[in-house]
Amino acid sequence: MNEIVSQPQVKKRAPSQPPAAGRRGAREVLERLMHGLFFACGALAVAFVLFISVYLILSGLPAIREIGLWDFLSGREWAPTHQTEPRFGILPFILTSVYGTAGAVAIGVPVGFFTAMFLSKLAPKGVAEVIRTAVDLLAGIPSVVYGLIGMTVLVPAVRTAFGLASGATLLAAVVVLSVMILPSIISVAETALNAVPKEYEEASLALGATRTETWFRVSAPAASSGVATAVVLGIGRAMGEAMAIMMVAGNVANMPGLFRSVRFLTTAIASEMSYAAVGSLQRNALYSIALVLFLFIMLINVILNGFLKKKKEGGRT
Amino acid sequence: MTERTDRGLSPRRKLYDRTLRVLLWGAAGLTCALLAGLVGVILVRGLPHVTWEMLTSEESVLKGVIGILPNIISTLALVAGTLVIVLPLGVCAAIYLTEYARNRRLVELIEFATETLTGIPSILFGLVGMLFFTQLLGWKSSLRAGVMTLVIMILPTIVRTTQESLKTVPQSYREAALGLGSGKWHMVRTAVLPSAVDGIVTGCILAVGRIVGESAALLYTAGSASVLIGSVGQLLPAAGGNPLVALFLWLKKLYTTGGGSLTVALYMYSMERGKLEVGFAIAAILMLITLLINLLAKTVGKKLRRE
Known part of the structure; x- marks a missing residue:
């Protein structure tokens, strides 16, 4: 069997075999060249991250220096275009982003985790395949499309359900975000649950535990680091989403409240960028907001990496 | 039971x-x-x-026509331009990581960098792209600024999927190639890459999906214009009748002009201008594209698994 497979390969490769003698020098040069090229491309990813970090820090610092770090972070009022007394406090944005993300995680994680558990343990093969396709599709829908649906279906629904003047609220944004983070939570959590050794579950069943008890008291704890990864991933997604929530959150710089129009860190950047004059303090302050958002995301990334590393080490021992 | x-x-x-x-x-x-x-x-x-007229014309207030052809062209141009640049870069980076790199520290650093890039929100890519490409380099809102921003954003996707598929190439292929006296690059080119093509194709499909769905990174880099730039034929006189030169001029014009992608057009129509029916029409088109991309990725993925 092996011979049959390998023989045609030998034949195929023979003509393109580089001649060994004579051109060894040229071949060496080519090898070196390609090695250098591949290395350069690999280094590019590092260069990009450095580039983005340095750029965000350099452009974000001037406004923070001018406004004062504490005033900037803890100021409750954002009125950059005020004639006499412009205010640059981004506490409303920070809190909105934190609350919005927390809300999205509070809804998205349970639904996502249960769906993942269903896919991994309970679902008949055909059903699981259908749901997996659905989840992949949910992940692929552009965020503006989520925004459009939120704007035309969810926002009016929130308005009538709670008798508000406008349905464009933090609540609507939370719901949209929780749907948007669902796919990544499901797929990561399912992978983690699938990776639980069969022996754990069999041992538990043999001891007389029911299937559900086994899934939730044996499999779930065994997959906890994977599920935690899914949660952190969801947090990162929710924190960084801009366009969809721009369309449903009302976009007013209020302190967060479930039934208030609010502005997130991301939407604060996106919404004023089009008209803030280049070089003005308002525009520089937008760069500073970006820097704050970037630091949040980096923090989440570090946590995520910690989880991934722990999982790797756990797998090795 | x-x-x-x-x-x-x-x-x-x-x-x-x-x-x-x-x-x-x-x-x-x-x-x-x-x-x-x-x-x-x-x-x-x-x-x-969704009407034929809409798909094949540009918007005209005078004629009362709504058309999204410019946005379709911009989206295609963004996809093509980004893939042409990011594909070689990403594949080479993945080759370095799986085939060449000896230093574990370095590999970890590069992988950490790609992980980090994946986590950065697209609005931040858009901001840096705007600061660097449109302002510092003076490219204005143009498709090339959009393309370069997307390149930075998409790179990790291509690296990761290529890496995954390179890892599935059996070690024996490499040993066989090296044993027959091939050099490392020759081995990669003839034995490793051909067996990893499916994975690279899957990566491309995923990347296309991300580019088509992207909006925040494009709004302030590629802009939101929806104007047709004219056909290649119109540039023939300027090119002295040489169709290749005309094509080159056309591409140059295409990538130096700003243009809103379909997603940006959706946002503009439904948020800024309150034309929800146009927004929904574009959403339906985007939805069909998403379905198609998912289907493609699934078929290619299945083929990969069978082998």
């Missing part, structure tokens, strides 16, 4: 079992219902507004 496991259980455990089973089915049902609802609403409200 439930009867068998239920027998002899205390009422408390029976309740636990029942509740959790209901919750499991409920969560899965909810996920499916969400998707069905989303797709249903978009297609029902969007498809009736």
Whole structure:
């Protein structure tokens, strides 16, 4: 069997075999060249991250220096275009982003985790395949499309359900975000649950535990680091989403409240960028907001990496 | 089967079992219902507004025509331009990581960098792209600024998927090639890359999906204009009748002019201008593209697994 497979390969490769003698020098040069090229491309990813970090820090610092770090972070009022007394406090944005993300995680994680558990343990093969396709599709829908649906279906629904003047609220944004983070939570959590050794579950069943008890008291704890990864991933997604929530959150710089129009860190950047004059303090302050958002995301990334590393080490021992 | 496991259980455990089973089915049902609802609403409200005229013309207030052809062209140009640049870069980076790199520290650093790039929100890419490409380099809002921003954003996707598929190439292929006296690059080119093509193709499909769906990174780099730039034929006189030169001039014009992608157009029509029916029509088109991309990725993925 092996011979049959390998023989045609030998034949195929023979003509393109580089001649060994004579051109060894040229071949060496080519090898070196390609090695250098591949290395350069690999280094590019590092260069990009450095580039983005340095750029965000350099452009974000001037406004923070001018406004004062504490005033900037803890100021409750954002009125950059005020004639006499412009205010640059981004506490409303920070809190909105934190609350919005927390809300999205509070809804998205349970639904996502249960769906993942269903896919991994309970679902008949055909059903699981259908749901997996659905989840992949949910992940692929552009965020503006989520925004459009939120704007035309969810926002009016929130308005009538709670008798508000406008349905464009933090609540609507939370719901949209929780749907948007669902796919990544499901797929990561399912992978983690699938990776639980069969022996754990069999041992538990043999001891007389029911299937559900086994899934939730044996499999779930065994997959906890994977599920935690899914949660952190969801947090990162929710924190960084801009366009969809721009369309449903009302976009007013209020302190967060479930039934208030609010502005997130991301939407604060996106919404004023089009008209803030280049070089003005308002525009520089937008760069500073970006820097704050970037630091949040980096923090989440570090946590995520910690989880991934722990999982790797756990797998090795 | 439930009867068998239920027998002899205390009422408390029976309740636990029942509740959790209901919750499991409920969560899965909810996920499916969400998707069905989303797709249903978009297609029902969007498809009736998708007309041939809309797909093949540009918007004209005078004629009262709404057309998204410029946005379709911009989207295609963004996809093509980004892939042409990011594909070689990403594949080479993945080759370095799996085939060449000896230093574990370095590999970890590069992988950390790609992980980090994946986590950065697209609005931040858009901001840096705007600061660097449109302002510092003076490119203005143009498709090339959009393309370069997307390149930075998409690179990790290509690196990761290529890496995954390179890892599945059996070690024996490499040993065979090296054993026959081939050099490292020759081995990569003839033995490793051909067996990893499927994975690279999957990466491309995923990347296309991300580019088509991207909006925040494009709004302030590629802009939101929807104006046709004219055909290649119109540039023939300027090119001295040489069609290749004319094509080159056309491409140059295409990438130096700003243009809103379909997603940006959706945002503009439904948020800034309140034309929801156009927004829904574009959403329906985007939805169909997403379906197509998912289908493609699945077929290619299945083929990969079979081999």
